[in-house]
Amino acid sequence: MNITDENDQGVVFRKSTGHYTVHTNGHEIDCELSSRLYKSTHSTADPVAIGDQVRLLDIGQGCGIITEILPRRSKFSRPLPVSGQRVFEQVIAANADQVLPVFAAASPTPKWGLLDRYLVAAEAAGLSSQIVITKMDLASENDALEADLDIYRRIGYPTHLVCASTGEGVEELKQALCGRMSVLVGKSGVGKTSLMNALQPDLGLRVKSVSSGEVGKGRHTTSHLQMFELDFGGRLVDTPGIREFGLWNIHAEELASLFPEMTRYVGQCKFGLSCQHDREPGCAIRKAVMDGHVNPYRYQNYMRLREEL
Ligand SMILES: Nc1nc2c(ncn2[C@@H]2O[C@H](COP(=O)(O)OP(=O)(O)OP(=O)(O)O)[C@@H](O)[C@H]2O)c(=O)[nH]1
Numbered sequence: 001m002n003i004t005d006e007n008d009q010g011v012v013f014r015k016s017t018g019h020y021t022v023h024t025n026g027h028e029i030d031c032e033l034s035s036r037l038y039k040s041t042h043s044t045a046d047p048v049a050i051g052d053q054v055r056l057l058d059i060g061q062g063c064g065i066i067t068e069i070l071p072r073r074s075k076f077s078r079p080l081p082v083s084g085q086r087v088f089e090q091v092i093a094a095n096a097d098q099v100l101p102v103f104a105a106a107s108p109t110p111k112w113g114l115l116d117r118y119l120v121a122a123e124a125a126g127l128s129s130q131i132v133i134t135k136m137d138l139a140s141e142n143d144a145l146e147a148d149l150d151i152y153r154r155i156g157y158p159t160h161l162v163c164a165s166t167g168e169g170v171e172e173l174k175q176a177l178c179g180r181m182s183v184l185v186g187k188s189g190v191g192k193t194s195l196m197n198a199l200q201p202d203l204g205l206r207v208k209s210v211s212s213g214e215v216g217k218g219r220h221t222t223s224h225l226q227m228f229e230l231d232f233g234g235r236l237v238d239t240p241g242i243r244e245f246g247l248w249n250i251h252a253e254e255l256a257s258l259f260p261e262m263t264r265y266v267g268q269c270k271f272g273l274s275c276q277h278d279r280e281p282g283c284a285i286r287k288a289v290m291d292g293h294v295n296p297y298r299y300q301n302y303m304r305l306r307e308e309l
Pocket residue numbers: 134135136137138162163164165166186187188189190191192193194195206207208209210211215219220221222223239240241242
């Protein structure tokens with residue numbers, strides 16, 4: 001064994017079962033976990049996440065061993081359902097700055113309940129969100145799109161309208177990504193990988209063929225979480241389409257404060273912080289819905305999510 005430097009540090013860009021691609025000192029190393037780290041794996045599906053800053057032993061020939069995970073600035077997680085077992089935490093990305101929920105203008109038709117899940121998870125992780133609408137060449141198939149997006153614009157979430165086929169909106173999106181680490185999330189087939197290729201053509205990532213007719217059916221083209229270095233500055237994580245996006249470690253009592261437009265009413269109800277904002281008299285959030293300050297669909301989604309927690 002030719003151990004060069006015990007104190008090498010790097011960043012995890014890619015992983016597949018048991019193997020982690022770490023970028024360190026300008027090159028890539030294929031790493032495994034030290035046995036100590038491996039044994040510490042009880043509460044998480046995988047102790048190492050994309051974006052993790054790690055310490056490693058370079059054992060030569062492009063191989064290494066991850067010995068330590070350095071403290072995370074942020075983590076974006078979801079519960080990983082494992083049948084018949086307890087639920088594990090899956091850290092989708094560590095040290096990210098922002099989440100980009102991606103929806104297609106049409107094909108598949110957007111389901112905003114899923115958007116609210118992503119937004120709540122990002123708020124809980126302390127990350128900002130930028131909503132991305134792809135396939136704008138199909139926007140004429142969705143009459144409700146602009147009105148729906150206005151709900152989110154009014155709350156303060158930035159929205160980006162893009163098209164991978166025409167290049168519409170791509171330059172503007174680059175500015176929102178520049179210098180930050182961002183995570184693309186969205187159902188299979190919405191066009192996440194196509195968008196990455198439009199942002200940086202030399203990535204040449206594989207996307208579903210238009211003729212396959214499987215868009216939105218849950219067949220995944222991207223099978224790995226992977227992070228890319230953007231040549232205009234910044235890092236971007238592509239994720240496989242996630243069919244179910246549950247909320248990890250969020251308490252029912254804090255849910256309303258993760259809806260930015262509801263935050264100011266939290267604590268203002270007659271029953272104070274114990275109000276569930278359901279049927280209690282003197283509920284400030286229900287009054288805000290009545291008065292038009294909180295959108296009724298967002299409130300409905302709040303109630304749905306609350307029942308899960
Ligand atoms: N009309 C149109 N089709 C697009 C656009 N962007 C992507 N598509 C098509 O949408 C399909 C899915 O694209 P992908 O980029 O593979 O979608 P994805 O979100 O990465 O899917 P997964 O990897 O399975 O999660 C492909 O057939 C693309 O050609 C677009 O801007 N306009």
